[in-house]
Amino acid sequence: MKINILQYLEEDAERFPDKTALADETCKLTYAEYMKRAQNVGAYLLANVTGGRINQPIAVLIDRNVDTVIAFMGILYSGNFYVPIEPSMPGERIRLILDRLAPVAVLDAGNHNGVYKESVRTADIMCGNEPDREALLAVRERIVDTDPLNVIFTSGSTGEPKGVLKSHRAVIAMAEVFANTFAFDHNQVFGNQSPFDFDVSAKDIYNALRNGARLEILPKKLFLFPKLLIGYLYERQIDTLVWAVSALRIIADFKALDRARMPALRYVMFSGEAMPVRALNYWIAHVPDARYVNLYAPTEVTFNCTYFEINGYWPEDKSLPIGKAFANYRVFLRDDEGKIIDECHKRGEICVGGTGLATGYWNRQEDTDRVFIQNPSVSEYGSKVYATGDLAYYDENDDFVFVSRKDYQIKHMGHRIELGEIEAALALVPFVEAACCLYDEKAEKIICFYQSANDNVKELVNELGKRIPKYMWPGQYICYDRLPLNKNGKIDREHLRKEHGL
Amino acid sequence: MKKEQLLKIMEEVRPDIDFGKENRLVDDGVIDSFDIISIVGMIDSQYGIEIGVDDLMPDNFNSVEALYALITGIQHK
Numbered sequence: 395m396k397i398n399i400l401q402y403l404e405e406d407a408e409r410f411p412d413k414t415a416l417a418d419e420t421c422k423l424t425y426a427e428y429m430k431r432a433q434n435v436g437a438y439l440l441a442n443v444t445g446g447r448i449n450q451p452i453a454v455l456i457d458r459n460v461d462t463v464i465a466f467m468g469i470l471y472s473g474n475f476y477v478p479i480e481p482s483m484p485g486e487r488i489r490l491i492l493d494r495l496a497p498v499a500v501l502d503a504g505n506h507n508g509v510y511k512e513s514v515r516t517a518d519i520m521c522g523n524e525p526d527r528e529a530l531l532a533v534r535e536r537i538v539d540t541d542p543l544n545v546i547f548t549s550g551s552t553g554e555p556k557g558v559l560k561s562h563r564a565v566i567a568m569a570e571v572f573a574n575t576f577a578f579d580h581n582q583v584f585g586n587q588s589p590f591d592f593d594v595s596a597k598d599i600y601n602a603l604r605n606g607a608r609l610e611i612l613p614k615k616l617f618l619f620p621k622l623l624i625g626y627l628y629e630r631q632i633d634t635l636v637w638a639v640s641a642l643r644i645i646a647d648f649k650a651l652d653r654a655r656m657p658a659l660r661y662v663m664f665s666g667e668a669m670p671v672r673a674l675n676y677w678i679a680h681v682p683d684a685r686y687v688n689l690y691a692p693t694e695v696t697f698n699c700t701y702f703e704i705n706g707y708w709p710e711d712k713s714l715p716i717g718k719a720f721a722n723y724r725v726f727l728r729d730d731e732g733k734i735i736d737e738c739h740k741r742g743e744i745c746v747g748g749t750g751l752a753t754g755y756w757n758r759q760e761d762t763d764r765v766f767i768q769n770p771s772v773s774e775y776g777s778k779v780y781a782t783g784d785l786a787y788y789d790e791n792d793d794f795v796f797v798s799r800k801d802y803q804i805k806h807m808g809h810r811i812e813l814g815e816i817e818a819a820l821a822l823v824p825f826v827e828a829a830c831c832l833y834d835e836k837a838e839k840i841i842c843f844y845q846s847a848n849d850n851v852k853e854l855v856n857e858l859g860k861r862i863p864k865y866m867w868p869g870q871y872i873c874y875d876r877l878p879l880n881k882n883g884k885i886d887r888e889h890l891r892k893e894h895g896l
Numbered sequence: 897m898k899k900e901q902l903l904k905i906m907e908e909v910r911p912d913i914d915f916g917k918e919n920r921l922v923d924d925g926v927i928d929s930f931d932i933i934s935i936v937g938m939i940d941s942q943y944g945i946e947i948g949v950d951d952l953m954p955d956n957f958n959s960v961e962a963l964y965a966l967i968t969g970i971q972h973k
Contacts, residue, residue, distance in 0.1 A: 644929060
């Protein structure tokens with residue numbers, strides 16, 4: 395019986411002590427080393443920071459390296475949970491997150507000295523002698539599987555990032571479901587593309603761990619240069635990609651597979667936004683033997699709640715479905731009145747129930763209660779579902795087909811962005827009198843409309859860069875002397891939409 | 897295509913960077929993959945110059961000069 399995700403690591407270290415478990419560009423670790431380093435980090439935290447307190451947040455300044463994963467597991471060994479922080483984010487945003495989180499410690503998985511004064515470098519604490527395993531075991535016995543495993547911060551509409559909290563149980567349950575659904579095994583090599591502060595990366599870490607497989611952390615720079623990327627995948631014998639659609643598109647857009655072969659590739663799984671059919675068919679044409687799977691889930695759902703496996707070329711004029719629910723997930727549509735939708739082609743909001751749901755938002759009970767709601771068809775007992783805010787319908791095969799968001803949240807290059815968060819940052823720019831953002835879906839561009847006497851875009855971008863990460867930056871800025879207002883005195887978004895053909 | 901036109905495209909993609917000063921745009925992580933895709937896309941759509949996957953290498957994107965040299969090479973092929 396699995397109660398704690400670390401049981402996977404311990405089983406792997408027993409079964410495959412000398413097998414490569416984790417690798418980045420410069421470093422390779424066996425399962426035995428992986429476990430020992432994580433235990434050292436755990437023992438250090440226990441002795442020097444937590445003193446046996448459990449279920450406390452510990453932040454990690456992440457990097458694209460094995461030390462980041464060691465830090466995560468080490469924190470779990472100490473009986474606490476990890477919160478990944480991308481150190482290149484604007485200082486203001488890091489401060490907001492750390493203020494809200496109040497972590498008991500900050501581990502630095504790289505060399506990010508300037509980011510947080512009191513951080514402890516993982517590299518300095520992971521290589522001790524024999525860790526105090528008895529102390530670690532004593533902590534373990536006090537953890538139950540509904541205790542937190544991690545908190546991932548995502549964009550929030552009020553301008554403040556929201557932390558989504560997941561339990562050991564949710565992740566264990568989904569690692570089992572994935573292994574069964576896709577027949578994963580220990581020969582697999584996962585090529586991790588997703589940054590570790592993104593929910594998607596948990597699939598790489600925990601699917602590898604559940605199956606005793608290898609996790610290859612791909613250097614970020616490779617994704618700028620498709621030819622180098624493909625060479626690296628080949629060299630490292632990577633056979634499983636669980637990637638953002640945008641990363642797969644880079645390879646297709648540059649036709650990088652025209653003269654390369656990837657015979658080892660077995661699984662190509664993707665999520666984050668709609669996969670353009672042309673890019674998908676390009677992949678299928680050049681790597682015909684792999685299994686292609688479209689995955690769907692918001693961060694509030696562990697791993698994914700629906701999947702659709704593609705067999706052969708997909709017709710260009712047909713939307714790619716997000717498919718059917720995974721085992722142990724309940725996924726349904728509800729209309730505006732809260733009634734469950736059964737018929738084909740009728741749109742409704744996707745709702746998700748089951749063990750894999752996130753526990754809720756960190757330190758935001760009101761927000762949690764608003765979207766983690768009582769299942770509308772159950773009144774006799776407590777049964778939570780997550781109302782995703784995503785609209786979909788059933789097609790004639792009973793597969794879900796994603797339509798759009800209900801609100802101002804958008805998906806841009808695989809990132810989930812609340813336009814409200816960009817607008818909140820714009821409101822803090824001294825010379826901006828008013829501003830709003832709209833998304834141009836065709837051009838895949840965030841457009842910023844702002845009212846100011848100063849049309850210096852460079853200055854505006856520099857100000858925004860202090861508060862929001864680069865992936866949220868608008869791609870176009872349009873300055874107005876006066877922005878159009880509607881009768882409520884708010885910026886008239888519909889007018890702007892029409893004016894610019896959006 | 898003139899060098900000023902290239903510079904204009906790059907500044908449009910990243911208004912916050914002083915491209916005149918930078919010569920380690922890729923090596924120092926100043927620009928990212930989305931920037932490169934935007935720049936390559938705009939050069940193609942505005943000037944009809946296609947940068948193929950073989951030319952999509954770090955050294956060609958470290959500075960305006962390097963990228964301009966690549967483009968000049970493609971135009972004279």
